[in-house]
Amino acid sequence: MNKFGNESVKSCIPFDSIFIAGQPSIIGILTVFFIFSSQLSIGGQGVNMATYHCRQADTPIAIDGKLEEPAWQKATPIEFKLTVDSGRPKFPTTARMLWDDKYLYVGYHCVDEDVWATMTKRDDKLWEEEVVEIFIDANGDSASYIEIEVNPLNALVDLFVLNREGRTAKFLFDWDSKGIRHAVYVDGNVSRRDVKDNFWSVEIALPWEDFVTPPHAPPQLGDVWRVNLYRIDHFKGEQELSAWSPTGVPNFHVPQRFGELVFSK
Numbered sequence: 001m002n003k004f005g006n007e008s009v010k011s012c013i014p015f016d017s018i019f020i021a022g023q024p025s026i027i028g029i030l031t032v033f034f035i036f037s038s039q040l041s042i043g044g045q046g047v048n049m050a051t052y053h054c055r056q057a058d059t060p061i062a063i064d065g066k067l068e069e070p071a072w073q074k075a076t077p078i079e080f081k082l083t084v085d086s087g088r089p090k091f092p093t094t095a096r097m098l099w100d101d102k103y104l105y106v107g108y109h110c111v112d113e114d115v116w117a118t119m120t121k122r123d124d125k126l127w128e129e130e131v132v133e134i135f136i137d138a139n140g141d142s143a144s145y146i147e148i149e150v151n152p153l154n155a156l157v158d159l160f161v162l163n164r165e166g167r168t169a170k171f172l173f174d175w176d177s178k179g180i181r182h183a184v185y186v187d188g189n190v191s192r193r194d195v196k197d198n199f200w201s202v203e204i205a206l207p208w209e210d211f212v213t214p215p216h217a218p219p220q221l222g223d224v225w226r227v228n229l230y231r232i233d234h235f236k237g238e239q240e241l242s243a244w245s246p247t248g249v250p251n252f253h254v255p256q257r258f259g260e261l262v263f264s265k
């Protein structure tokens, strides 16, 4: 168990988890093989990296949780897939990204008939409930990235992750984005589980000065960052993990599988 508290979802499969009481664990070996083989296939031919042309917002975006500003119309929608097998989620998620000279913007529209959450504190274990996430590897080293999570109560998790392949990952929760802005709109009722909901939507604006590792901040046209977007939903005891770029395993911390975010006009 690591700081995330839920190894099946969030941990990075530290090396010692390959073994149980000193014996090799079949699941551990298979999981590591799965990740290593998927990394090899990315380096080879035949696997297309998810690519998103992030366009510039021409008009202001009010961070109110509603993706209703004209600027969002310019952003190509991303439909999430199931993280493990790239299948169709029971609860669809559409995400969009934009940028301007001050911020990187990400918006999520989460279809959901039971929107719920209880946690409200910064850096709480939001991933144990319902949440949307963005992981951003601004220098593309597949070893260090920031992680942002927002839940339906607009609680925030922000951390810096050191996750070099073959080493135990470090989750640095004391990293905070000082200038982040985020808001949630819920078409439904977060506190009542007996009422059928429709959706929840999220807007996040991340200021360039809060990024640690990018070659340029703000980025220059044509710069490529590695990014992934995720959602965790829980419905009737079932957990659903979905992603922009599926990782192939029930684990979001696979930076080799992040998509390519290309900064465009």
Ligand SMILES: [Ca+2]
Pocket: 061, 062, 063, 064, 065, 066, 067, 068, 069, 203
């Ligand atoms: Ca808005």
Ligand SMILES: [Ca+2]
Pocket: 112, 113, 114, 115, 116, 130, 233, 234, 235
């Ligand atoms: Ca839900």
Ligand SMILES: [Ca+2]
Pocket: 123, 157, 158, 159, 172, 173, 174, 175, 176, 177
């Ligand atoms: Ca933090």
